[in-house]
Every structure is written in C-alpha cells, then in structure tokens.
Amino acid sequence: MKYGIAIFPPKKIQDVANSYxxxxxxxxxxxxxxxxxxxxxxxxxxxxxxxxPHLKEIAKETNPFDIEINxxxxxxxxxxxxxxxxxxxxxxxxxxxxLEAKLPGKSxxxxxxxITIAQKLSDDEFxxxxxxxxxxxxxxxxxxxxxxxxxxxxxGSWTVYETFVLGxx
Amino acid sequence: MKYGIAIFPPKKIQDVANSYxxxxxxxxxxxxxxxxxxxxxxxxxxxxxxxxPHLKEIAKETNPFDIEINxxxxxxxxxxxxxxxxxxxxxxxxxxxxLEAKLPGKSxxxxxxxITIAQKLSDDEFxxxxxxxxxxxxxxxxxxxxxxxxxxxxxGSWTVYETFVLGxx
Numbered sequence: 203m204k205y206g207i208a209i210f211p212p213k214k215i216q217d218v219a220n221s222y223x224x225x226x227x228x229x230x231x232x233x234x235x236x237x238x239x240x241x242x243x244x245x246x247x248x249x250x251x252x253x254x255p256h257l258k259e260i261a262k263e264t265n266p267f268d269i270e271i272n273x274x275x276x277x278x279x280x281x282x283x284x285x286x287x288x289x290x291x292x293x294x295x296x297x298x299x300x301l302e303a304k305l306p307g308k309s310x311x312x313x314x315x316x317i318t319i320a321q322k323l324s325d326d327e328f329x330x331x332x333x334x335x336x337x338x339x340x341x342x343x344x345x346x347x348x349x350x351x352x353x354x355x356x357x358g359s360w361t362v363y364e365t366f367v368l369g370x371x
Numbered sequence: 372m373k374y375g376i377a378i379f380p381p382k383k384i385q386d387v388a389n390s391y392x393x394x395x396x397x398x399x400x401x402x403x404x405x406x407x408x409x410x411x412x413x414x415x416x417x418x419x420x421x422x423x424p425h426l427k428e429i430a431k432e433t434n435p436f437d438i439e440i441n442x443x444x445x446x447x448x449x450x451x452x453x454x455x456x457x458x459x460x461x462x463x464x465x466x467x468x469x470l471e472a473k474l475p476g477k478s479x480x481x482x483x484x485x486i487t488i489a490q491k492l493s494d495d496e497f498x499x500x501x502x503x504x505x506x507x508x509x510x511x512x513x514x515x516x517x518x519x520x521x522x523x524x525x526x527g528s529w530t531v532y533e534t535f536v537l538g539x540x
Contacts, residue, residue, distance in 0.1 A: 203382065210530045210531070213372065213522060213524060213530070214525050216530060217524055217526075219427040219533045220524060220525070220526050220528075224526065228401075228499075231399075231400030231528075234524065234528060234529075234530040235397035247382075308409060313519045320440075339511040348530060348532075348533070353382060355385050355386055355389060356384075356389070357389050357393065357404065359389075359400075359402075359403060360533060361379045361382070361385060362379065362519060363517075363534070364517070364534045364536070365531060365532070365533045367533070
C-alpha cells in the first residue's frame with residue numbers, strides 16, 4: 203500500500219486553499235488541503251502497525267504550534283505547482299526529519315512545508331494564475347495540534363488511518 | 372461546524388464500494404467509502420474538544436469486530452439510495468446508541484449500518500442499477516478496529532479530525 207503523512211490545517215485555511223484548488227488542482231477531490239509531512243511511500247500492508255508507535259513518539263515530542271500563511275510561492279521551473287507558503291518552517295521541518303529517519307522511503311526532493319493550491323497547469327495558465335496570486339496577500343494564522351497517517355485507495359484518493367495529537371501521541 | 376462520525380472500512384471494502392460510487396454516487400469525491408455511525412450534526416466549533424472524551428470512552432468500551440458484506444439493499448421508496456448491507460449489525464448499533472446518547476443532534480431515521488454506493492439516481496436508473504446489483508453477490512469479510520470524527524468543509528467535503536481506536540480509545 204502507499205502511505206502518506208500530512209497535516210490537515212484548521213478549517214479556515216482548508217476553505218481558503220479549496221477556493222483555489224477547486225479551479226487549479228486536479229487532486230482537489232482526492233484529499234483535503236494538507237501540509238505533506240513526508241512524501242508518499244510504499245510499504246507492505248502489515249507494516250502499518252509498526253509505524254504507529256514511531257508516529258506516536260514523534261507526536262508526543264512535539265508541542266502544538268502556530269502557523270502563518272502570508273503569501274504564495276511556486277516550485278517552477280521544476281513543476282508548475284503553486285502553494286501557500288507555511289511559516290515558520292522549523293517545527294515542521296523537524297517533524298519531517300524525524301519521519302525520514304524512522305519510516306521507509308526516502309524523499310528525492312529537499313523538503314519545503316507548503317499547501318499546494320494549483321498544479322499540472324499549462325505554462326500560460328501558470329504564469330497567469332501565479333502572477334495574479336502573488337499580487338494579493340494572505341493573512342492566515344492558526345494552531346496546528348495534530349497530524350494524520352493516510353493510505354491511498356485504488357482510485358488515487360486518500361483515507362485517514364490514524365490521527366496523532368501533538369503533545370499526546 | 373457540521374460534524375460526522377463514521378467508520379472507514381478496510382481498504383478492500385473501500386475499493387469495492389468506490390468501483391460503484393464512482394458511477395452512481397455524487398458524494399464520491401466528498402468522503403471515502405464509510406459506515407455512518409451517527410448522522411451529521413451541527414455544533415459550535417469549540418464543542419469539538421468536549422466530544423473527544425466521550426468518543427474515547429465509547430472506543431475503549433468496544434472491541435475490534437468482524438463485519439461481512441454479502442449483498443446490497445436499498446432505502447427505496449424513501450430515497451433511491453443503494454447500499455452494501457453490513458452484518459452483523461449489533462456492535463455497530465450499540466455504538467450508534469451510545470453516540471446518540473452522548474452527542475448533540477438526534478437522528479430522524481431509524482439506524483441501519485450501511486455503506487452507500489449509489490444515491491440521487493433517477494427512478495429508471497435506480498431500477499436498472501439495483502436490479503443488476505441484486506443479481507450479483509458480495510463476499511467481503513474484514514475487521515473494523517477504529518472510527519473517525521470528521522468535520523465538513525465549505526465545499527461539502529469532509530476532513531478527519533481524530534481517530535478512535537477500538538479497545539484503546
């Protein structure tokens with residue numbers, strides 16, 4: 203099975219992200235708006251129970267933290283993806299490092315905390331959308347207090363297996 | 372916010388359900404295949420933290436249990452919905468009763484454990500699809516060991532807030 207680990211940010215941020223994802227992200231219907239904590243990875247079905255204690259430990263070591271979203275950024279020219287930049291990055295990057303150390307699958311990309319709101323755009327569409335989104339600003343500040351272990355169904359959509367509450371595990 | 376409580380059955384059952392939902396259920400993209408444990412209900416945003424201890428207690432009191440799916444059934448003539456019948460019903464009905472007693476919102480319908488695979492069909496489409504699904508059989512048997520508390524986003528889709536593991540809480 204393919205697994206993923208992600209934060210679903212509080213509802214207000216998800217609703218803002220969805221207002222763009224609906225038009226610009228073909229993954230809109232596959233998963234709610236999220237901050238990927240570790241790139242999706244393959245592991246056998248029975249390995250999921252072995253992952254849970256590691257995830258509980260990492261959650262327990264991490265206190266709830268505030269995130270701010272003030273602007274968009276982009277992964278161009280690597281891909282035409284546009285994302286909400288999540289700041290500060292430190293706590294999230296620390297969780298990512300711990301997950302990379304404890305779980306299967308190594309990411310090929312350097313890790314940037316982000317919420318994708320547009321992807322797989324044509325070059326022209328990308329220029330238009332990115333140009334207009336950079337003109338506007340965002341003022342979102344919310345507390346993150348949990349993350350999720352998910353698995354992917356055959357249709358490409360994601361189901362939550364378990365929630366890990368920060369400070370509790 | 373609108374809240375819901377549901378079981379996401381193991382992946383095999385979800386994949387079978389999605390093969391029908393994709394064609395026959397307009398809610399296909401809003402939530403993974405699920406057994407509703409309590410009808411969606413409204414409650415204030417800050418009430419969610421008060422629900423969690425009740426849900427933990429109910430999860431702790433319930434042991435993991437096996438479910439079987441052998442056939443489809445329907446809510447017609449009330450609505451043109453078709454569902455996978457989940458048996459045995461007893462454990463799930465007990466969870467439903469406890470949820471109704473502890474949480475806001477009372478259901479107007481009598482409770483039947485089910486996984487919806489088709490809804491909002493025209494009368495003709497309903498007759499065709501239901502007729503053909505009743506001819507075939509299902510042979511699914513899996514273990515359920517957790518349920519989820521979800522909230523609804525502005526676009527109608529559902530995000531998991533927290534998972535409750537049976538026997539643990």
